[in-house]
Amino acid sequence: CTSKYVGEYCQHLNPCHTGPGPRCQNGGSCQVRVSAGGSPSFTCLCPLGFSASLCEIPIANSCDRRPCLNGGTCSLRSLEAYQCSCAPGYTGMRLGNAHYMLM
Numbered sequence: 001c002t003s004k005y006v007g008e009y010c011q012h013l014n015p016c017h018t019g020p021g022p023r024c025q026n027g028g029s030c031q032v033r034v035s036a037g038g039s040p041s042f043t044c045l046c047p048l049g050f051s052a053s054l055c056e057i058p059i060a061n062s063c064d065r066r067p068c069l070n071g072g073t074c075s076l077r078s079l080e081a082y083q084c085s086c087a088p089g090y091t092g093m094r095l096g097n098a099h100y101m102l103m
Helices: none
Strands: 029-033 041-045 073-076 082-085
Touching: none
Parallel strands: none
Antiparallel strands: 029 041, 073 082
16 A cells, blocks of 8 residues: 555555644654554554643653753653753753863
């Protein structure tokens, strides 16, 4: 089957590919579920930090406090743990250390 269809004979529209945009929000992954003799349905596998049937509800997590300083990016390792990615010129656990170049 092409990605638009599912089923033993490609007879059903893929529920993950209906509508103008992705079914699952916030980076969620759409998985097709086909029961024997039934119409296909879908379920969303949500990324860390999101919940609900379409991954539309944010879950409170450690990045909500914006712990990364100086333009750093917070990435969740778990709901309680995070890692900061440094902007150019900064280092440290929370990116508070600036590096200066003398010219």
